[in-house]
Amino acid sequence: xxxxxxxxxxxxxxxxxxxxxxxxxxxxxxxxxxxxxxxxxxxxxxxxxxxxxxxxxxxxxxxxxxxxxxxxxxxxxxxxxxxxxxxxxxxxxxxxxxxxxxxxxxxxxxxxxxxxxxxxxxxxxxxxxxxxxxxxxxxxxxxxxxxxxxxxxxxxxxxxxxxxxxxxxxxxxxxxxxxxxxxxxxxxxxxxxxxxxxxxxxxxxxxxxxxxxxxxxxxxxxxxxxxxxxxxxxxxxxxxxxxxxxxxxxxxxxxxxxxxxxxxxxxxxxxxxxxxxxxxxxxxxxxxxxxxxxxxxxxxxxxxxxxxxxxxxxxxxxxxxxxxxxxxxxxxxxxxxxxxxxxxxxxxxxxxxxxxxxxxxxxxxxxxxxxxxxxxxxxxxxxxxxxxxxxxxx
Amino acid sequence: xxxxxxxxxxxxxxxxxxxxxxxxxxxxxxxxxxxxxxxxxxxxxxxxxxxxxxxxxxxxxxxxxxxxxxxxxxxxxxxxxxxxxxxxxxxxxxxxxxxxxxxxxxxxxxxxxxxxxxxxxxxxxxxxxxxxxxxxxxxxxxxxxxxxxxxxxxxxxxxxxxxxxxxxxxxxxxxxxxxx
Numbered sequence: 015x016x017x018x019x020x021x022x023x024x025x026x027x028x029x030x031x032x033x034x035x036x037x038x039x040x041x042x043x044x045x046x047x048x049x050x051x052x053x054x055x056x057x058x059x060x061x062x063x064x065x066x067x068x069x070x071x072x073x074x075x076x077x078x079x080x081x082x083x084x085x086x087x088x089x090x091x092x093x094x095x096x097x098x099x100x101x102x103x104x105x106x107x108x109x110x111x112x113x114x115x116x117x118x119x120x121x122x123x124x125x126x127x128x129x130x131x132x133x134x135x136x137x138x139x140x141x142x143x144x145x146x147x148x149x150x151x152x153x154x155x156x157x158x159x160x161x162x163x164x165x166x167x168x169x170x171x172x173x174x175x176x177x178x179x180x181x182x183x184x185x186x187x188x189x190x191x192x193x194x195x196x197x198x199x200x201x202x203x204x205x206x207x208x209x210x211x212x213x214x215x216x217x218x219x220x221x222x223x224x225x226x227x228x229x230x231x232x233x234x235x236x237x238x239x240x241x242x243x244x245x246x247x248x249x250x251x252x253x254x255x256x257x258x259x260x261x262x263x264x265x266x267x268x269x270x271x272x273x274x275x276x277x278x279x280x281x282x283x284x285x286x287x288x289x290x291x292x293x294x295x296x297x298x299x300x301x302x303x304x305x306x307x308x309x310x311x312x313x314x315x316x317x318x319x320x321x322x323x324x325x326x327x328x329x330x331x332x333x334x335x336x337x338x339x340x341x342x343x344x345x346x347x348x349x350x351x352x353x354x355x356x357x358x359x360x361x362x363x364x365x366x367x368x369x370x371x372x373x374x375x376x377x378x379x380x381x382x383x384x385x386x387x388x389x390x391x392x393x394x395x396x397x398x399x400x401x402x403x404x405x406x407x408x
Numbered sequence: 409x410x411x412x413x414x415x416x417x418x419x420x421x422x423x424x425x426x427x428x429x430x431x432x433x434x435x436x437x438x439x440x441x442x443x444x445x446x447x448x449x450x451x452x453x454x455x456x457x458x459x460x461x462x463x464x465x466x467x468x469x470x471x472x473x474x475x476x477x478x479x480x481x482x483x484x485x486x487x488x489x490x491x492x493x494x495x496x497x498x499x500x501x502x503x504x505x506x507x508x509x510x511x512x513x514x515x516x517x518x519x520x521x522x523x524x525x526x527x528x529x530x531x532x533x534x535x536x537x538x539x540x541x542x543x544x545x546x547x548x549x550x551x552x553x554x555x556x557x558x559x560x561x562x563x564x565x566x567x568x569x570x571x572x573x574x575x576x577x578x579x580x581x582x583x584x585x586x587x588x
Contacts, residue, residue, distance in 0.1 A: 032546055035553025037528070038461040038516050040535075040545050046467035057534040058543060067538045083538060094536060100413035101488075106420040109484045112475040116468040125468045130488040132529065139465075139536060159412055169413075171490060177421055178445060178455065178497070180432035187417035194412040201412060222490075293434035 018052070022090060025055025048124040049140060050091025068093060071143060076150045077203050079160025082143075094124070094140045097149060098162045100169055101136055103187035104177050114156055122149040134171040135162050164204040167197060172214040173221035181288060182216030183301045184234025189214055189329050196333055200340065207347040210340065211310075217297060218283040224306060225320045229353040230339060231306040232332050235325075236298035238278035239266070240287065246294035247273065258295070261286045303329050307339060307365075308354035318354040321362060324404040335404055342368045370402045422483035422497050425453060440560040441518030442504050454504040456496045457489075458516040459559055462530045462548035464492040473514055481507045491527035493520055519560025528552050 032041045044051050057064040068082035081096040101107055115136060119127050124140030131137050141149050150160060162169040170193055175186030213228035215221060224231030259267045266280035267287060287295050306320030326332055347356040357365055418426060428447040435445045443455045478486040481503050482496040489495055498504050508518045520526050530544035558564055
């Protein structure tokens, strides 16, 4: 090419400007790779996006996990399809995994790794359409799996949980592992009306955003008042204890001299006292697990927070209830309707009633979803009772 | 072959925290980028947090260096947080300090805890997205250049992922970002 187009020349100037400064620089990183930086510069100069979605590609064994991108200016840069790779629970990755993904990114992609995307998976950008099949084959040979696109369970995200946090009431990593043992098919094959995001938090501080951004959120919690450790409480000085007492939004904490007492029924589990107490106040011993449904940021009816749906005694019950939630969701929701939108339309009460219905192929609207569900005599009595108990019935 | 993401998680966490999982007792912030965790048996570990590029994209060259640091200091394992920071878990404070200098040599600031700027994150913007109306990474790059000192050196008044109005006002007078 003799003369680059005008916008590329302009774009290069903008990119030079962007390379200044101390913060880790993404333009410098991109220029170390084969990513078409000129294309990015040109779109900055034109103030217009030069990528569009590039349709679909059929890869055996990979119904989700591939994002197709084509450029509207192939004269400046090549297309940049992206493959999403699922990462282990708690976002822990090993050096071997990173090195292997780097090798694959060098071999098939543009030598760039996106770690991590805001959906908490690793993306390998810039894989040409004809190489995707080989890339995924080699990825799966090494024990990794792509996923987290389309109308399926997106990558389940968790807070760091028991692996590193003392407040955690739920081993979030173990829960996520069990979730994928049970629901890998739903995560891999797009079966839902729209995407379903599952997020897990170990405590009500909710670092995993389970109550805000998840269609189905699981939060580890406890019953009654938090536990007070008198020995550690003695390490706190007078003002610190006063600060803890005054910070309680419902006034559940009362001070008696150098010790404090917490009224369990007033506690809203805001975790403020726990965070302020330097270990003297900890979440209670008797755990419970909360399921929230219907949270989301985008969609037809705007952002919604999750609604508390059930309080459970063990995380395993949560796994069972997720199955029933997605069954009702598949049967009742319109196309491209998130769970939160569906709840607004049908109402929480009738959603609860739908949950209590006996699962059988006779009362399903859509045979496709329920025809393989075998119910034995014991389950026929057990399941409705369990579900109705979980949702607050008798 | 096992389907789904690699499991179990115990194969991916550093070997020296395996016995402490679920038994943590307290933590304290040693300095903006280093946190000490203590378990019920008194074992101590340190977590080092470093900032990343605005959109979390690295060249494989840099990623291999990060991976080598994880192998050298934190038992061949590290984690990326949801707010796109990097976290390394190390056994003692000496390692943490050494890791901090190595990370800073690579160009990644160590910080982001307590009363500091916690993270700077952007979407893909014009970089890969098909729908972007404006470019997010370059905006975050300029914010990072202007306010990066609040990540580990100067303190904000409150824990904040958003920016405090006072800081914004001071940043405006200090140097204006050069977004085209």
